[in-house]
Amino acid sequence: MPSPVSKLLWIAACLLFSGNVSAQQPLRWGADPSGGAPYVYNDPNHPDQYIGYEKEMVDALAAAMGRKPEFAPSDWETLVSALQRKSFDVIVNGLEPTSDRQKQIQFSKPYYIFQLALTVRNGEQQIHSLADCKNRVVGTLGNTAASRLLQKENIPMRAYAEPLTAYRDLELKRIDAVIMDVPAEVFYVSKSTTLKRACEPFFRGTYNVGLRKGDDALKTEVDAAIDKIINDGSLEKILRKWGLWNDAQLELQKPAKAGEKNVDVGYDITSAAFNWREAIWRLTRAAFVTVLIAFGSMVIALVLGMPLAIGQWKGPRPVQWLCTIYVEFFRGTPVLVQLLFLYFGLPTIGLAMPAWLTALIGLGLNYAAYESQVYRAALEAIPRGQWEASYLLGMGPVLAFRRIILPQAFRIALPPMTNDFVSLFKDTSTAYAISVWELATAYRELANASGQFLLLGVAVSLYYLAMSLPMAHLARRLERKLQRREAIEAVEAEIN
Amino acid sequence: MIRATDLIKNANGARILRGVSFEVAPQTVLGIIGASGSGKTTLLRCLNGLERIDGGAIEFDSIRLEANLSAAEYSRRVKGLRKKVGTVFQHLYLFPHLTVLANIIEAPTHVLRVPKQQAESEAVALLDSVGLKEKARRYPETLSGGEQQRVAIARALAMHPALLMFDEPTSALDPKRSAGLRSLLRSTVSRGHTMVIVSHSIGFLEGLADQLLYMEGGEVVESGAAHQILNSPRDPRTKDFIEQAK
């Protein structure tokens, strides 16, 4: 059995011979693989594996650093905060070194010079440049150089989470153009038969590796590795393989090949200066959309819920089945999936609605299933004797239902209905999936652009509360009003 | 006025009424007595059309219900029947979301289309006659059981039924209140109503019912003038029941 001293010696020896300890640590890198082609994405033929030109580049970088790459799939919108939380050590995801990001993290030297490509439908005659889009809606990814350029130019924008959905909406004429970094554009549009470039790619920016502030040793290591793969041609080989090589990349080679050190290539990076007034204004607009969707879908739910409830309760057999199928379908599948289906599925049968309307109808159809159950439970809670007493007084079923059963059921249904409405308010956030600019989307995008998660979070919460509290209050007042007369009478009865 | 002939009612494979026959003359009171489960409530539910009969016939003036009518025709005739028959259940089934007054005018205004003001003044007069004029604006749940029952009676009377039927009207009343109810019913009869009263309480029916009918196992064991049934029942089963009840 080795003595403690020899054990210590052995550990020291290990440290000595291993040289730099960090060289053995894996290179943990974060990127968003969902819709991430051609940067990094799931291999369609082997869904458990990731491919992409940046994936191959990281492999080359890691090899140059003597480390093993370790991929941490993450979410584009939260990449920066995930890096700061040390979920991984570097971001390699076509990240542009914008000045607001530079306040939060630091960047390596650039490894790729990108341009922006403006895509339109084949038949488009009017759009030949970004300037032609002033009164059109242009889609792009949220929180990218392209989205900031659109904001700066005051061009109406729809922010998407994935390039594919943006191009899909362009084909469906929901938007008029898409602006995207050339790598993504090459991947998605070059094979398209319905879309084309509106003009030659323009604008120049760089992709750099993102690192935590203070990780200077790692930055030196990464910079050296980037130099190495540029100089030995391995990066060029990867880019050529993916059809992304162009002469612009030579600019990165020149200083590196001339042996000049650490020349940061300064390009015109559009960075959104955070402006609270602007942010609050955009939040207010988002709150308005949220209210519109919530109220609109609640109206649909309340109206549609009643025939569903009655059909399931008293309808003939086939109607009962249909209503039950409806209810179970909408309650048994996630509302997110339903929205995606309505938004992307229905257009294939020629029914393309704008996103906000899709969210309004989708949530309405979904909540109708829930409301029908609230109604049905309330209706079934009314004793049979109430029906019979009405019939014996000569009322028909319709009159009895309207005058006797419904008012009693309404009181029973009111509290659960209010609850549903409050949760519907919160569920409007699922409209994010189809790029509706509602509160939750606004929060994610504004907070990611500014890093103001806390303050914006407070502001957004206040907005939600400002909307749902009056609702709850109103419902309570209504409930009380319904009971007030009875309560007064009860008190009088006590006195008498 | 109302005549039942060989009424048969089945439910879930069991025969609940096995050929019940009787007749009630206008402005008289028929009392129905019998042990629990003998079919009294079921008989009332057949008479007011809540249950469809499976055999025999019910005749009320010119309306005739029989088992072999089509469903549509049966319910058409039941509708006509209900214009003339009022029922006060054991569980009164007042409308809890309406005031006493609104309970009473609901059917007159919406079924008979009596103008609201007229319906209200009639309702107030009815409430006065049952001693509840002051409680017109109350909600039913704020009233005592006996008061609620009088509201239910006023609600039935507001439709001007020729025949009024009661199921166990005294089950929730103390002796003093059942005496009060009895005098109320008696004055109602004197105003020209006919009544069928199902009751456990022979004391309540004594002096109120003109005719009595004793049921057992879904059959009429004995029926006749009230004093005869009470004082000298012919069938030993009737005799047993009355002795036990006294």
Ligand SMILES: Nc1ncnc2c1ncn2[C@@H]1O[C@H](COP(=O)(O)OP(=O)(O)OP(=O)(O)O)[C@@H](O)[C@H]1O
């Ligand atoms: N819907 C039904 N299905 C099956 N059996 C029933 C139904 N309704 C009543 N019965 C049965 O019919 C019989 C008579 O019931 P009913 O309620 O008419 O008796 P009752 O004389 O009113 O009794 P009570 O004095 O307890 O009120 C009982 O045995 C009861 O269980």
Ligand SMILES: [Mg+2]
């Ligand atoms: Mg009974």
